[in-house]
Amino acid sequence: MSFSSWNLTEATSAVHDITVNGYSATKSGGENDFPSRQLTVGGYEWEIRYYPKVFVAHGDYRIAFRLVFLGPAGARGVNASFSCRLMDHRSTWTEARWRDASGN
Numbered sequence: 870m871s872f873s874s875w876n877l878t879e880a881t882s883a884v885h886d887i888t889v890n891g892y893s894a895t896k897s898g899g900e901n902d903f904p905s906r907q908l909t910v911g912g913y914e915w916e917i918r919y920y921p922k923v924f925v926a927h928g929d930y931r932i933a934f935r936l937v938f939l940g941p942a943g944a945r946g947v948n949a950s951f952s953c954r955l956m957d958h959r960s961t962w963t964e965a966r967w968r969d970a971s972g973n
Contacts, residue, residue, distance in 0.1 A: 881911035887919070887934075895921040896930075907939060913947060914939040 885908055889895065895903060905917040920933040936951035938944075 879911075883908070883910040885917070887917060889919060889921070892921065895919075902935075904937075911947075913944070915949075917951075 885905070887905060902918040902920050905919070908915045908917070916937050916939060918935045918937055920935070922930050923933045925931050934951075934953050936949055938947065938949065940947065
């Protein structure tokens with residue numbers, strides 16, 4: 870049996886708001902990705918890539934987001950956790966209806 874531990878005293882978190890304008894137009898661009906601007910979190914550079922048309926199965930397509938580390942290739946001890954929630958654009962920020970990957 871093995872155990873792992875992390876030093877959370879150096880943990881950093883950040884929230885970034887990404888708006889996709891013209892989803893239909895981006896979806897027609899094939900399987901290309903759209904990178905966000907560079908984001909600095911915990912002293913490291915990152916970007917979020919948006920994939921508007923990812924093939925799943927049986928002709929079904931979904932959207933996807935991916936967190937990309939842009940820091941030095943030899944960086945050690947850098948771990949990340951990435952999650953997304955979709956917001957109904959018809960709502961204001963304070964009354965937003967959030968949806969996570971499970972639909973909740």
